[in-house]
Amino acid sequence: MANLGENSxxxxxxxxxxxxxxxxxxxxxxxxxxxxxxxxxxxxxxxxGKNEATMLPRSESCLDKLHPSFKRVAIFLTFYLVIGTICFSFVMEQIKGEKINEVLDAVYFCIVTMTTVGYGDLVPNSVATKLLACAFVFSGMALVGLILSKGADYIVEKQEMLLIKALRMRQKLGAAEILKELETNKVRYKCLTTMAFLVVLILVGTVFLVTVEKLDIVDAFYCVCSTITTLGYGDKSFSTKAGRVFAIFWILTSTLCMAQFFCYIAEFNTESRQKALVKWVLTRRMTNVDLEAADLDDDGIVGAAEFVLYKLKEMGKINQEDILLVMEEFESLDVDQSGTLSPSDLTLAQSAQT
Amino acid sequence: MANLGENSxxxxxxxxxxxxxxxxxxxxxxxxxxxxxxxxxxxxxxxxGKNEATMLPRSESCLDKLHPSFKRVAIFLTFYLVIGTICFSFVMEQIKGEKINEVLDAVYFCIVTMTTVGYGDLVPNSVATKLLACAFVFSGMALVGLILSKGADYIVEKQEMLLIKALRMRQKLGAAEILKELETNKVRYKCLTTMAFLVVLILVGTVFLVTVEKLDIVDAFYCVCSTITTLGYGDKSFSTKAGRVFAIFWILTSTLCMAQFFCYIAEFNTESRQKALVKWVLTRRMTNVDLEAADLDDDGIVGAAEFVLYKLKEMGKINQEDILLVMEEFESLDVDQSGTLSPSDLTLAQSAQT
Incomplete structure (x- = not known):
């Protein structure tokens, strides 16, 4: 329903x-x-504010609200990485494994930990570092959740237009038509955009591993799959200096992209089901029983608003409790008990309150 | 809003x-x-059907619909593990690492892969096994998503009652009061139940690693944290026969529990925000401008249903597009153009259609 929301x-x-x-x-x-x-x-x-993980479709309409959240996420991420780098740089001698450069390894270790890839090419080797790693993986997971809910969505929305332009290049759509197309199939384009990203990231990762880390093509692909799914067996990982610099950016981007892709797929499924339900409700034949049930004020006829309420309830968009909650306020405002609100009711009700 | 929904x-x-x-x-x-x-x-x-990951709060009302889904998830999981065990048993000689028992190792490898823990104590060592592992981690992730969206929720709901009884033991609540309490704070109790589960799982895991795998307490806790977050550095893992049998059940349960906990936290945040919005809308003063805007049929007075629609829209529960969609159907049914529906309208409209 998100697309409808934003459209309206x-x-x-x-x-x-x-x-x-x-x-x-x-x-x-x-x-x-x-x-x-x-x-x-x-x-x-x-x-x-909104949280993508639990997706309240209606509150999605506020694209412009995302900007500050996106900034906040970027600040949190920087903060996490700076703290992590400082902490792990200090205790680098208590971390065993293939080391290259103190600061670089600390950032790399942070990224591998926060994304839960956990190759195991660098592992904590003292009580303090082990507990530190535990703390960083939990806070990292929370941060990844935050990034998924706020930042990634914003980036994908920025990219969608390009995708549609590319897909519809031959049809020469105007800006207005592209916008309309985008609104109608929002979730589908989100899935497609993320998938396109993901394919690019997989290709880039594989090519990099083949050329810089000198892995053969199967090993490179296997390492890429093992990383983007956060599996991280660790038998193949980034062991050169250039590899680790690349890994810092690539691991963060690709694991987030993969997770976001799964979120969008789930959203797409839900939306398809929701759309089918709406269609079913709208094409269902009204019966006299429905009519009687829809008659909220019991006057024997069904007004437009009553009809809309009844159908929306049938679609599962609202429920009885929502209606009752608002009805209570209506009755307290309807001072003259006429069953309708007029300006005089408001004046009476509000003077009674004060 | 889920609790309200189910309540009504x-x-x-x-x-x-x-x-x-x-x-x-x-x-x-x-x-x-x-x-x-x-x-x-x-x-x-x-x-x-519903998908927890994208959470359409209203469709949550159908508790009894969960049973078949739960069964389906269990079937998928069994299927995945059986196929995985057969595949990896056949190629066990192409997997290097600490091996104990062919079938047990295959199941263990499956679980470690599907949950993306990926210790790396067993790693594929041939082109075929590497590609097989890639296939299994992707299908495993999809399956975990399915489990999180269907199965876990069902189990948590089964346990909530026990938790509330324990929390409120001294107050001697009756069954009806417990049910009411449960409905009102559904998401909070889901968080609490999952957290209680998680604590138990962490304790059980730590105790097991200390007693059976003979790790010291910090290492055991570190291995537990590394596992439930799916980090899986792999420097500490399950290397005894008893350990791997335990790991098969414990890893699956604890990683799912952890992921579910994060989902509920996100849901809790969204619900709190939604509740605050509803409260704000309900306590806001109505003005004459609101009244005019709420007057859907433009007759100068606001009926109960119009008022409800207006307020629900303000709460973000429905949007203009939803209303317009249903209004179109209303107008096609309202044959005599009276602005209301009566049984005669229905008869006329439906005889016209056929």
Whole structure:
């Protein structure tokens, strides 16, 4: 549903009433004001932050909110790596394995630990370093979760347009058409973009391992697979100076990309199912039983808003508890008990409160 | 919102009308029929399956739908392990490292690979085994995703009741009170239950490594941390026969538990934010501008259903596109253009269609 959300939001921001007019007015003028309620952007503070891992599709609409989060993630990551480098540089003699350069090894060890690749080419060899590694792997995992939920999504969204342009090059789509295409199939393009990234990263990694680390092609591919899945058997790893510099960037990017790809696949599945459900609900025949059940105020007829509520509930977008929660507020505002709210109700209700 | 969803569903199933009566009727009889629309359970087939990774909170209401999924996951897992054991048993001589027993090692290697722990105490040593390992780690990751999305949640839900009973032992809560407590703080109890599991698993693992594998306490704890995070440096791993038998079950359980814990933490954060948003929307003062915007059918007054729609939109639970989609169907059903649906509209609309 994310694409629908953003679509309506964008149109809503440009001209609050135009959208309804396009669709409803040609038929009949009666229902012309589906105005935009102040959506999530209008909410102050952090309420509106979002977490990709648990994906509340509606709050996804706030693309511009992602920028500060992305910065914050970058700051956290830098902070983690600086602290990690300092800590592990100091205790490098207590870490055994193939060493090349104190600072480089410390950063490399941090990255291999935080992404849970854990080759084992460098391993802690004292009580202090072992406990330090435990602390760093847990904080690293939390950080990776944060990166996945905030940063990666932002980068993918930046890249999608390029992908669609490439895919549709021959059709010469205008900017507006590309945007529309993007909104309608948002999750699909996210999957495709991430997959394209992933393929590039796998190729780059394999080529690098073959040319710089002098592995044969199967070993290089095996090492790449073992790394991006964070398996990290460690029989093949980065053992040259150039290899470790490359590894620092490549491991971080490719493991995150792989994880993000899995997230998008899951999102895609959910969205497909959700879309099928919506379609089923909308094409289902209404019966008189439905009509009676939809009649919220029990006046024998079903108004437009009652009908919408009933169908949205059927789609699973809202539930009975949501409705009851708001109904309580409605009844406290409806001072004259007319079953409707008018400006005079508001005045009465709010003067009674104060 | 998941807890709210299930709550309303359960009450709804027991007695469709009782819930509204409890809350609304004491005030005024007018709005008494917030009947349950046929919710997601009524949808045929697989539409209603769910994926925890992307968490559509509303479709979570179908606890009983989880049983078949759980079985399916168990079948997939068995299938994966059987295939893996057969494959790796055949090529065990092409895998180098500390070997104990052909079949046991094959299962152990499968588990270490699918969970991406990848100690490296057993590593593929031929082109065929390397490519086989690549195939198994990717399919293993997909399977772990499936387990996390279906199976783990089911097990946690089974355990929650015990946890609450333990936490509230002195208060002697009745079954109904425990259920209510559970529904209200569902995600919090999921976090707690998983954390309790995790602590037990860490303790069991550490004790086992100290007593059976004869590691000292720091090494044991370090190996446990390195395993549950799937880091798997591999300097400490399971090298006895008893150790590997234990490892097969313990690694699978503990890595899944850890991953699930992270998922629940993320869900908890999102839910807290969502609850704060709902509270903010419900306590915000209505203005005449809001009232005008909420007036969907433009008749100058705001009915109960219009008010509910407006507020739900403000909470970000539904968006303009959702409403427009359903409004289109409403207008096609409203044959006499009265702005309301009555049984005669339905009859007319459906005879026109056929």
């Amino acid at each position: 939001l964008m149109t809503g921001l440009l001209s609050p009433a135009s959208q309804t007019n396009q669709k409803a007015e040609p038929k009949r003028k009666r229902i012309r004001r589906c105005r935009s309620a102040p959506l999530a952007e209008f909410v102050p503070g952090d309420l509106n | 569903l359960m009450t709804g199933l027991l007695s469709p009308a009782s819930q509204t009566n409890q809350k609304a009727e004491p005030k005024r009889k007018r709005i008494r029929r917030c009947r349950s629309a046929p919710l997601a359970e009524f949808v045929p087939g697989d539409l209603n």
